Amino acid sequence: MNFDTRPCPRLLFGPGRLAELPECVRALGASKPLIITDPGIVAAGHVERAATLLGNAGLRPDVFEESQVNPTESDVAECRDFAARVRPDLIIGLGGGSSLDTAKGCNFLLSHPDKRMSDFHGYGHATAPMLPFIAVPTTAGTGSECQSYTVLARDGTHEKMACGDPKALARIALLDPELTASQPEFVATLAALDALSHAIESAVSTKHNPVSSAYSRQAFKLLSDSIESLLTGTPSDCDRAQLLLGAAMAGSAIENSMLGAAHATANPLTARYNLPHGLAVWTMLPHVVRFNMGCRDAAAKYGDLSHHLGQSLPDWIDHVLALANLPPAEVPPDVIPQLVADAFGQWTGRFNPRPLTPEVLTSLYESALTAPVS
């Protein structure tokens, strides 16, 4: 066995800990933070609260509130232009995965004025020091707060592009479950489903190792224990806290392992048909898990994850899907050849436990788009 681990940010976890944001900024030697967020987070009141906390502590925050859903290279360049004008000494990403990814992307561009995001495609291409970054997630979903990658859409094609570097990892992830109470119900559902898919896919990736497996297992336990109450509309404060921590730990699982076929096949559905990420992933996940059961190691890992559930992982996934009552993916089956071509080029698919040939991808899309699991 060969593996190499990557660090986790310092985690500050607990209800009400947003109040410690000023101390976090000072601990990193900064005094002029830039908050990168989106209008929904402004409307929820979180930005004003964070800015007031910082201002009361004698810090001078600026706010960029125009982060876009599924941010593109241009969206990040716009954020960089704003940051270049206000010249922060620290970046705070406050919001869901899109705000955190915009913040990370901005940090890449701000630190490398002569480069474009595509120059960082892949891992480890940052050559200059980057600003310290604090991630404050308001959704329990992507786990971006624990990852050194930003996932952006290419201008024009909207193809997903992952840009990572150890310097882009948050120094601190401030996990305050009270911030997640403002999520719209559908957003919270898709975010939690995405986090669950991260625990499941990272557990069986060809890059899994004892460290990533520990993160995957713990993330899956936290998420599976609490998601049903979210899907039935009655999450307690404890459930919200478990979902937020589970999503962050699933982010660390990805950081130390990889994803697989559900994300490789979902990304083209988002790029071409604008399906929300969580919906796209769960359109594919039941079919991918059943396909991967044909690999003995993956089947054992799925069994390891699900032993406390009292049913097999594929059956439990069907149960969760029934509770989630997601809208069907509106994608005509005749575009499957194009989707297969797109998915075949997805880097993340290379880490699926069973190889993804065009024939396999065709079969996965056919089963997902012509006979969706209900």
Ligand SMILES: [Fe+2]
């Ligand atoms: Fe995801």
